[in-house]
Amino acid sequence: MATMTPNQRENIFTAVKSMYTDVASCPDKTFHFPTGRLACEYLGYPAEQLDRLPAEAVGSFAGVGNPLAARPPPPGAHVLDIGSGSGTDTLLAALQVGPSGRVYGLDLTRAMLERLTENAGRLGLDTVVPVEGNAESIPLPDACVDVIISNGVINLVPDKPAVFAQLHRVLRPDGRLQICDVVISKDEELIEAAREMTWLWAECIVGAVTEPEYMQLLQSAGFSDIRLHTPQDYFARSPSAKTRQVADSFQAHSVIIEANRS
Secondary structure (H helix, E strand, O other), X not given: OOOOOHHHXXXXXXXXXXXXXXXXXXXXXXXXXXXXHHHHHHOXXXXXXXXXXXXXXXXXXXXXXXXXXXXXXXXXXXXXXXXXXXXXXXXXXXXXXXXXXXXXXXXOOHHHHHHHHHHHHHHOOOOEEEEEOEOOEOOOOOOOEEEEEEEOOHHHOOOHHHHHHHHHHHXXXXXXXXXXXXXXXXXXXXXXXXXXXXXXXXXXXXXXXXXXXXXXXXXXXXXXXXXXXXXXXXXXXXXXXXXXXXXXXXXXXEEEEEEEEO
């Protein structure tokens, strides 16, 4: 992936913040990607789990899979959710780790963190800790969490090696990563040209990398036992014909990725 200028990076973060502020503030609006409870159900979230959450949390859901489907965090675990949004995965993880655990919800978008705080309050969960920040520089100490989850976020971030280095840093020895993200099966000049159009990064496609590149990034950061599984045609449920066409041209799809900290 080509090196970006500081101005391009700032434009990407501005576009992402704007898009997901809109999702947080206007959950009933139609976006180019699937959102809300219908998206959760399509991605395999059990109805009984969704029923335990505030409707406001599920209504602003904008993930690409179900990272907790890999396996639930154990009771008492400390969990970090990268790109927590309004809290669907954060709150589910908090319910699973119980009162002796803790779940940090990291998000770049203040409006989403406000929704997360409100939704945790609705459930009476004082184990949820909203954290405003960027995945390229996580404001948490070394080796402080047992499990990291994320849902459709890392494809949005320009400096992926920095992100994976940060994930490795904050995980405890023998900690695990279980994330959902968008990957592509084509990485040609066309996608590189599209990456120059920084406003398109919030579309969840042009910032994605191929599966082999994803695995190499994880290995280079020090992760082992890397498994990519459960490919899903996430964009098939997009209400935008143009988005479906672009996703198909790059063979974009979502996967669940698991890895262990070496």
